[in-house]
Amino acid sequence: MRPVIRQLDESAINRIAAGEVVERPASAVKELVENALDAGARRVDIAYAQGGKALVRVADDGFGMTQQDLPLALTRHATSKIDGSDLLNIHTFGFRGEALPSLGAVGRLTITSRVQGEDAASLAISGGRLGEVRPAALTRGTVVELRDLFFATPARLKFLRSDRAEAMAIADVIKRLAMAEPEVSFTLRDVTGGGEGRLVFRADAETGDMFDALRRRLARVIGPDFSENALPIQAERDGIRLTGYAALPTWSRGAAVAQFLFVNGRPVLDRLLFSALRAAYVDVLSRDRHPGAALFLDCDPQLVDVNVHPAKSEVRFRDPTVARGLIVTALRHALAEAGHRASTTVAEATLAAMRPQNIEPPPTPARVYQMDRPSSQTLARSAAYQAPIGFSEQPTGRIEPVLPVSGDHPLGAARAHLHENYIIAQTSDGIVIVDAHAAHERLVYERLKTQAQGTVPSQALLIPDIVELPADEASRLMELAPELARLGLVIEPFGGGAVAVRETPAVLGQINAAKLLHDIVDEIADQGTATLLNTRIDAILSRMACHGSVRTGRQMRADEMNALLRDMEATPMSGQCNHGRPTYVELKLSDIERLFGRT
Template identity: 50%
Template sequence: MSIRRLPEHLVNRIAAGEVVERPASALKEIVENALDAGAGRIAIRLTAGGIGGIEVIDDGCGMSPADMALALERHATSKLPDDAIEAVSTLGFRGEALPSIASVATLTLESRVRGADGWSRVTDNGRLASEGPAALPPGTRVKVEGLFARVPARAKFLRSPRAEYAACLDVVRRLAMARPDIGFTVEHDGRRALSVQPGETGPARVAALTDRALVDNSIAISHEREGVVLEGVAGLPTFNRGVADHQYLFVNGRPVKDRLLVGAVRGAYQDMLARDRHPVVALFVTLPGSEVDVNVHPAKTEVRFRDPGLVRGLIVGGLRHALDQAGHRSAQPVAAGSLGAWRQESHSPSGEGLGPSPQSNYRGASWTSPTPYPSPEGEGLSGLQHSVFDSPLAYAPPQGRAEPATAPIPAAQHPLGVARGQVAATYIVAEAADGLVLVDQHAAHERLVLERMRRALDGGAVARQALLLPEVVELDEPACDRLEARIPELAEMGLELERFGPQAMLVRATPALLGQGDPKGLVTDLADELAAFDQALSLKERLDHVAATMACHGSVRAGRILSVAEMNALLREMEVTPHSGQCNHGRPTWVKLGHGDIEKLFGRK
């Protein structure tokens, strides 16, 4: 077959396939043009998720009739005054958006320059249908109708109107976050769906477009390294989502979905979130135009950095530093459903509504109160690793425990209050100045052990405790191979392993921080962690995963009875330990019930 020149209409459709994938793609290009035109307010109207129609109205500089005709030609743009494409600062600059959209839809372009008359051009699937005067205020109005109506091969790949509407709304959110100085409104099928006013601060605009609760459950980011600036907001690890749709990333004011940036965010939160949870962040990276290439994707959603290691390190380091400053903070919303689960029990002389009697759940055991075991290292938290709390009562009724009589500690002296008791041998009840604090003792201690292990690693090596009799752990051969390859790294963390045949590992020592744990369970879990993450992570990230797994095995388990002194020691260490507001899996370690919430439960408020 001989080489031929493609006809103009086919060239336009090929370009449309690169730029216009769905209504959200067309909307993105049109709104970016409005932003580059200097608009102060942008109004968007959608019909049937954008499939039925898209209309964008702005109050920008507008276009003359001659410019409008040129704007509908391919590779015609006003955004590149010279050939320095590497220095481009506008959002749209390829000159393909409008002609590509016009080749697969009916495009009505109306515009007016201040001090002149308005003009209109209607293009129907690549052909000029009509043009003439138009009455409109200064600015531009773009209307897209019948997208892919004459291209059934493309139309059949469109999703439902609801799904297309969600994609359009996400596009507008990202552009509105990048430009808090501009007002945006979105109407869908005649209903106002989004409205933000110009002049909002960055964090306020992000919260308005995502979740109002983000204001109280986030931290500000401001970091700079070698001319690269990182700003934005990052949600606390406990303020997370099940999908990564709430991660908004920007480079020089341009919304992007770059794998490098997404991976950096995941790396910063890696030991604070479960694998199926994702943080809420809005990060703005600013750097010289010569250090980034924005012309690597037709839709301009990807970028290429000259020094990707610097950018990744900046994001990971900046997020880590900000999260360290958050200390023991945790997302603390008191859900209305949780409060509604409380119910007032009626008090009757017969005892109905008071729950079962002690005799119904207690059969034949002694009523002697269990004696709390003392901590061999005094009343500090370090004794938790060596205490043995095995209560002989499986179904004992509620009981009090005798404690030495001392003057009560004022709750206002400590952010997490002072311990008043323990519920279900799992949760610590503490009284703070502004409410009631409930602490998950296992989750909290798991985080504390991990942070101690990290400090020990930074100081050299983790102290180890030799086993009196080495433990043999049987695994499959690939798992043993993975562990054997990491024996030097594990030794730095206090775990001494040795290959013991094709399908077994010998445990000779465990980290002293973990006390008397379960070596077999620890080694088995480590083998699984290495299988999942070994190839994808750096040495530092692998060590963090290993440390988190060890910390889980070495922390105070639910079901262990603690003395009041041990509870208070746990609370005090939480207050001075970074990230203690969440465990290594992203779950909160403590929640607070404020005085106002308690008063609501009792009908006082």
Template identity: 50%
Template sequence: MDAPSPSRPTIRRLGRTTVDRIAAGEVVERPANALKELVENALDAGAAHIDVTLEAGGKRLLAVEDDGCGMDAEALALAVERHATSKIDDDHDLTDIRTLGFRGEALPSIGAVARLALTSRVPGSDCAFALTVEGGAVGAVKPAARAAGTRVEVRDLFFATPARLKFLRTDRAETQACVDGVKRLAMAHPGVAFTVRDGARLVFQAARRLETGEAALRARLAAVLGRQFTDNALDIVAERDGVRLGGLAGLPTYHRGNAQQQYLFVNGRPVKDRLLTGAVRAAYQDFLARDRHPVLALFLDLPAGEVDVNVHPAKAEVRFRDAGRVRGLIVSALRHALTAAGHRAADDTADRAVAAFARTPGAGSGAWTAAARPSAAQMGAAHAFQAPLPAAGQAPLPAAAGPGLGEAGAPTPYQPAHDLGGPSWPVGDPGADRGGEAAGAEGLGGAGAYGSLDPGLDAPSARAEAPGADDAALVRHPLGAARAQIHETYIVAQSGEGLVLVDQHAAHERLVYERMKRALAEGGVARQMLLLPEVVELDDGAGVAALVDRAAELAGFGLVVEPFGDGAVVVREVPALLGDTDVAGLVRTLADELVDLDEALALKDRLFHVCATMACHGSVRAGRRLTVAEMNALLREMEATPHSGQCNHGRPTYVSLDLDQIERLFSRR
């Protein structure tokens, strides 16, 4: 017989221990995976209380104790055998799985790489039993003592596979992953109480919720994700063809820098699924910048036969029979809720604004996490509310103290209103009306609307406006009557309820975007020929290719580009509603984005993205002076436009302070 040559390796059967360790490597990659399996077993056992203890990030100890159905001596012995399960049988349809476990792999896998100890007692029986498995070596079942339910202890995880140990992260990071995993399961099971201890320290606790349905879910989500999230989230309820979507979706203004806080569940199982995260991204796309992410917890429930859970070793991914339908349901339910919430009240932004004013006068406001938008009720009330109008000769609001601010924006001492002999505002600068009239038939956002305004050469940083004859009516609008423009960036308006501060660029950007989408839906965006075609050099050949490939689509948006030699394009027409825009800047940004987005987004989503980019470039920049007519036109259009409470990047477009808050600010209450 030939000796085996190096080119003809021998095939041999591996021993049981090696097989088990290899298999275990797939199921249990880090402590958090093992813990997830143990908690899932406790949930499948019908536990009402689950208590978890960790030591050294779960590497030294993972213990899970439950008050579920328990195991008798025979079940205990089988539980640690590979492919032994109580959850399905050989006749079971693998496409119809209703428990979290089904493979009979978790306990034997953990036993193959750690020291596993199980102690269990069936409720009503007089004896508990215990069993240990060490690195795959199964001990004997012995009588033991404990209350009804099961305790599973995993010590020295991966002691039998030291290579794996080296890949673990710090105790802190592993603890974090473990706690996060338990939290995910806790969100989906509000009827079960949870505690997690890191050593002796309690690091997570969620009481058992005895309410039913949505109320329990909301309370549990508040316990896990915090009240701030639930206060800033929208209820999602949608159902189509037996597929149900529930949960809470954060307002676009409550965003994060990564998608870590997106919790998605399919039939009570936490999943990380590209289809689902893609649907979430598409739904929020109009509301958030590309690098911001919403916070949400969504629960998808569908007939077990519609989803395959047996596709991932850690059961973290699923496949849907009809992926399109699931995606459609998620996108439409989220969009619907976000649209309906276009004017939902902010919880605490106005309060934070007051706090910021009170704490550090003049300090930057920092990042807003939530928009202040009047609720529908407040909007209604604003119409009904008869605002006390300023008496003749009295300044409507100290904020409109035009002459008080010098060129450098240095504040002058506050002058009480009764000292003012006459109107405190300089009555318009004569040139300021030009743009307002020029807006003409095109209205706000039309080509001429803002194009004719010069940034004032020696503009003061605050400019107040006199109320016109129709002021009483204007004040009754939800966003009120424009009173001043400050720093050429913010509009100060007086509403029936108080004071509204608008970021003119953010607001106008949203308006242009919504107009553009409307125009597209109605068959095309009006174009405007450039007097001189503009050649735009791009330093990147891919950018030119992306633009030229998409030339027909871009023409639909009113942007006509053609290739121009090597590395450049020529722009002949631009969307009329962008007005006087920075063509080169727009085209360069678009080129970059088309290159980036080409793969990532579906055609329609990409088109909306192009809209958003153009809107940003076509918007009234900060630094432009607006006439009172223009400011009021902007406010009125905001009121009539969906989603106008935030710009396309999810920043609030305005903050409103009611008189109550203003009075608190001045300690009048």
């Protein structure tokens, strides 16, 4: 039979809309809290039961609604936030007017609200059936209570996850909104067992200027270790302003769980912006590590379209290259300005590794009488037979002198070289342990990048190295031959898949050309053909730097070690190697004394 076109009833339309807007309880919480923020709330209290499936309650101290507003608020596409004349000039979280009627179509929704100077009123809607406006008791603001989510569409309940998983999703939504509004107080409670329930999250309103308030809010939401190891970001380009905090590369995660992006205060999950964040850290983090950041892009609403997805989690910029370039440039500049600074969490992990697992109370010290104490003359004679403090004895029998510690040098003065790789340096208030290979790798890389802006000096090989490669890899490599020549690596085809290496970058010294070429081919294949050439060049330079850095197992002299420390202090991003690993660990004297119970 020929299908007949028919108009769906209002109830079916609302249930369909709910499928787009309300995916899970966390979606309902997001919509209700955003409504509270749009209403000027300065305090928002959220409660849920059974992961939000049985109850979601959001109370705020905003402007409220009148008795006449309540029925209209539960009508589709009715909103106070826009007039419909310009869908690009949006200054609020919500604007579609779909959330409340959609929630009322699939659950049992009750709204109680009061406008200052008027009586409070309440209105309920259950499965799309609207009740009557009734008098209510409320001091100010609005309370929205949603019970039995998806009772009208039971099939949707089968797609929800466990109560714990849904509760974690709700907490994640609240934390993101709390970051976007540091001047607003938030509380989140689990009232599954009834009563006041369990406090899951609390963030009191922050005061002070924008950066101070945001830093304290991020410390509360992400953790104090993030704020201690994050760099302030502030930049502007072509009408788009970027602010926020980005973590040092040594403060990274195994997944992208500490990345938060906002556009005009709206939390977004935009692939363009996340790829820009990743690109900014491309030469300071390995591919299995992810940076942490909370970044806020603000611009004229005309420059960004937020009407892309019903959940409003995606946006579309009029000129996406400006937004992406702003993030990459601003973050790379901030990381370069940070210099040698390293993450405090590295030192904390080091101290934790040093602490014994089973701490036993120290034995009671025996009483020592004055007659049993050695005299100062005895101590002096004993010290004369001990090796002086400083570097280990060299093959010639000469003892390296101890250099003074200067407060102008954050990484201090070298004191020893252990296991032919680790430099021990003394600072004015602690010690520094440096991974010489990793540190020199970063120094060589930054030097190569600077030289690559012109032409990197090369050294000709007396006998060219012939490297055999698969034909397709040799072809890809030869496509970049002009750029590699600018970087000091001159190669030529040598028939079949063979490639002849005639010159290598002078800064690398003597290297294994065959291994270098194989690594470069792997890097090209990993970066892909669509990657920007500059990104691919940086990746190749990183590979070159690894081949040209100080090798583990080589004994360094005192002057070499101190020169390396001074270069680290003057080189951008020297706190981590090209793969994101820390190049040094700093331990404060107070921390060391606590390890030995001297405090």
